[in-house]
Structure formats: C-alpha cells, structure tokens
Amino acid sequence: MAHVSRMRTPIEHCLKKPLHSVKDTAWVAISKHGIIGPFWSEDDNERSVTINTERYVQVLGKFWTALGRRRGVVRVLQWFQQEDRVYGNNPQTITDLKAAITAAIRVIPREECGRVIENFAHHKDDDGDGIPDDQEDSDGDGIPDSIDNDDDGDGIPDNLEKDTDGDGIPDYLDDDDDGDGIPDSQDKDDDGDGIPDDQEDSDGDGIPDSLDNDDDGDGIPDNLEKDTDGDGIPDYLDPDDDNDGIPDDRDRDDDNDGIPDEQEIDTDGDGIPDYLDDDDDNDGIPDAQDNDDDGDGIPDDREKDTDGDGIPDYLDDDDDNDGIPDSEDDDDDGDGILDVDEKDTDGDGIPDYLDDDDDGDGIPDYLDEDQNGDGIPDYEEVTKDEL
Numbered sequence: 119m120a121h122v123s124r125m126r127t128p129i130e131h132c133l134k135k136p137l138h139s140v141k142d143t144a145w146v147a148i149s150k151h152g153i154i155g156p157f158w159s160e161d162d163n164e165r166s167v168t169i170n171t172e173r174y175v176q177v178l179g180k181f182w183t184a185l186g187r188r189r190g191v192v193r194v195l196q197w198f199q200q201e202d203r204v205y206g207n208n209p210q211t212i213t214d215l216k217a218a219i220t221a222a223i224r225v226i227p228r229e230e231c232g233r234v235i236e237n238f239a240h241h242k243d244d245d246g247d248g249i250p251d252d253q254e255d256s257d258g259d260g261i262p263d264s265i266d267n268d269d270d271g272d273g274i275p276d277n278l279e280k281d282t283d284g285d286g287i288p289d290y291l292d293d294d295d296d297g298d299g300i301p302d303s304q305d306k307d308d309d310g311d312g313i314p315d316d317q318e319d320s321d322g323d324g325i326p327d328s329l330d331n332d333d334d335g336d337g338i339p340d341n342l343e344k345d346t347d348g349d350g351i352p353d354y355l356d357p358d359d360d361n362d363g364i365p366d367d368r369d370r371d372d373d374n375d376g377i378p379d380e381q382e383i384d385t386d387g388d389g390i391p392d393y394l395d396d397d398d399d400n401d402g403i404p405d406a407q408d409n410d411d412d413g414d415g416i417p418d419d420r421e422k423d424t425d426g427d428g429i430p431d432y433l434d435d436d437d438d439n440d441g442i443p444d445s446e447d448d449d450d451d452g453d454g455i456l457d458v459d460e461k462d463t464d465g466d467g468i469p470d471y472l473d474d475d476d477d478g479d480g481i482p483d484y485l486d487e488d489q490n491g492d493g494i495p496d497y498e499e500v501t502k503d504e505l
Contacts, residue, residue: 264334266347275348282309290375303389316387328387367425367438404479406464
C-alpha cells in the first residue's frame with residue numbers, strides 16, 4: 119500500500135502561483151517507492167506532482183495528463199479527502215503536469231524543497247473503507263484501534279487473542295502462528311503475509327518494525343505506549359504489566375503469555391530469541407563485543423532500569439527498589455536469584471561464576487584483561503559501588 123504525505127507547513131516559496139488563493143497547504147503525490155515531489159527541475163521528465171487538496175478534482179482534469187511509465191515509477195494513488203487531510207487508495211497510472219502549464223510550479227533549487235520532506239506525515243487506508251488506518255475504531259469506544267489494546271471491546275487484550283491462522287490457538291501460545299507447517303522459531307515470515315518478519319514496516323515509514331521505535335507511526339514511542347494488560351496504564355509506568363498480582367521486578371513473565379521474558383525477546387526479529395542469538399540487533403557486532411545490543415543508540419549499561427523508576431540502574435543505588443542498597447544487596451534485580459548465580463556476560467547460558475570465558479571471546483578469563491568484553495581493561499574499570 120502506497121502512502122499519502124500531509125505537509126504540516128506551507129511551502130508557498132515552492133509555488134510560482136498557488137493553485138488556490140486561500141489554502142496555503144501544499145500536497146504531493148507518492149508512489150509505493152516513496153515521495154515523488156515536490157521536486158521540479160528544467161528537465162521535462164521531472165515535472166513536479168505538487169497539487170492543492172481542496173481543488174484536487176478540478177486540478178486533476180485541468181492540469182494533469184496520464185503519461186504512462188516514467189523513469190521506473192509507474193503508479194500513484196487515487197485520492198479522497200476527509201476533513202483537512204487527504205488519503206490515498208487504489209493505485210492508478212502516474213500523472214504529470216502538462217508541458218504547457220507554467221502557472222503552477224516554478225523552477226527552484228532541489229535543495230530548497232528537499233528540506234520540506236521532513237515536514238510530512240504518512241497516512242494509509244489498507245481496507246479502502248474511507249477511514250484512515252490511524253482513525254479506525256472497531257468497537258466505537260472513542261479510542262482508535264492503532265492505540266487501543268482491546269480493538270473489539272471484548273475485555274481481552276488484543277495481544278492475548280490474536281490468532282493469525284484461525285486455528286483456535288492464540289499466537290502467544292501457538293508455535294506456528296501462520297499455520298504453514300514451519301515453527302515460528304524457524305519461520306522468517308510468522309504471519310504468512312509474504313513480507314519477511316525483519317522487513318515488516320507497519321507504518322510504512324521505510325524503517326522496519328524491528329528497528330523502528332514507533333511501529334504504528336502515531337508519534338508515541340512503542341516503549342511508552344505498550345499496555346500489556348489493557349488497564350490504561352502504559353507498561354513503563356505500570357508496576358504489574360500483566361496484572362497477575364506479581365510485581366514486574368519479581369515477575370519472570372511480565373506479559374503473562376506463558377513464555378519466560380528472557381526467552382521471548384527477539385530484538386532484530388530474526389526468529390532467534392535474544393538469549394540464543396549471538397547478535398541481538400543484527401548489526402554484525404557480536405553481543406559480547408557490542409555495547410548497544412538492541413541497536414537503539416543508547417549504550418546498554420545506560421538504559422537498563424530494573425525497577426522502572428525512571429532512574430537507569432547505572433545511576434540507581436537500589437536497582438530493584440527493595441530498600442536494600444545495591445552495595446549490600448545480593449540480588450540487585452529482585453528476581454530471587456543471587457547476582458553471582460545469574461550474571462552471564464556472553465549470554466551462552468553458563469553463568470559467569472561457572473564460565474571459563476565470561477565474554478565469549480575465546481580467551482580464557484585467567485588470560486583475559488577484559489573479561490566482560492566492553493573494551494575497557496579490567497584494571498581500569500570501577501564499579502558504581504566503588505565510586
């Protein structure tokens with residue numbers, strides 16, 4: 119599904135004569151490959167497809183003509199208008215400005231309008247019902263499906279009832295979500311939509327969901343809007359994400375899906391859970407040597423926040439908020455397992471206290487001057503408890 123871009127700021131400087139004297143918002147056509155305009159050059163093969171929303175229907179017939187295949191981009195969208203936005207549906211043959219029209223667009227530097235692209239928002243209507251996906255509200259509760267944790271209003275959170283293959287087994291309990299005979303752990307396309315999982319792009323912004331911090335493109339980071347139990351309190355503020363009565367800092371299964379948390383996280387969406395994956399973010403750097411395993415741009419030691427109090431562990435004197443300072447606490451994360459028993463630097467399943475090679479670099483610890491593989495020699499490292 120191609121997308122339509124809505125410009126949030128005027129670009130009168132890109133128009134020699136606006137197509138409408140009142141409206142100051144310009145729009146551009148988009149192909150499934152990306153934005154076509156608002157570029158304009160002296161080369162006739164690159165005429166701009168910038169238009170005005172209010173008079174689009176009249177403009178289409180008066181100023182535009184179908185020219186067929188052009189430079190490999192063959193389709194744009196039919197358009198329809200809802201309130202102050204324009205949304206696209208039904209691919210059609212690309213159209214360009216007629217050569218004789220000079221009033222609509224003037225020649226401008228490519229760089230000048232190139233900066234405008236950053237001001238676009240994307241919208242789509244997958245089911246073609248005239249209601250943009252980000253405004254669909256299946257249960258009529260006033261909360262758009264895109265941010266509603268219970269789209270059908272049946273009281274069961276969507277993440278617990280989704281059943282891709284309709285076999286009666288919800289996906290979170292199903293080993294083969296799409297029923298193609300390939301276990302999800304080995305399946306590169308769990309939902310069977312023809313798009314590899316690591317290439318899925320829910321909001322069509324060009325960033326795969328596995329690397330996108332805002333999968334649905336609603337402007338709210340995913341980690342801030344996720345609400346596992348649908349209680350209206352986002353997980354990052356909820357002390358009990360799955361509402362099972364066990365505080366998250368002591369719960370080994372925060373979303374209550376029957377799968378231990380450490381076994382279900384798959385940062386890069388490659389089908390291999392992080393605890394078995396040597397390269398969680400698929401950036402080519404082994405996790406043992408990578409200080410940003412999830413590829414979000416924040417060093418791992420600066421983003422972990424065990425008790426969810428907003429203070430990252432490296433700055434928190436009491437990581438699990440149990441009232442015992444970490445310097446005196448034998449179980450900093452409050453999971454019931456002593457710290458010395460659970461630390462596993464290289465994620466090989468062997469806790470460091472039993473592992474002869476903590477960072478998995480092939481050098482035995484007794485010969486390794488950097489046992490945790492963080493690039494800092496052990497003799498230079500200082501723990502927060504020693505500061």
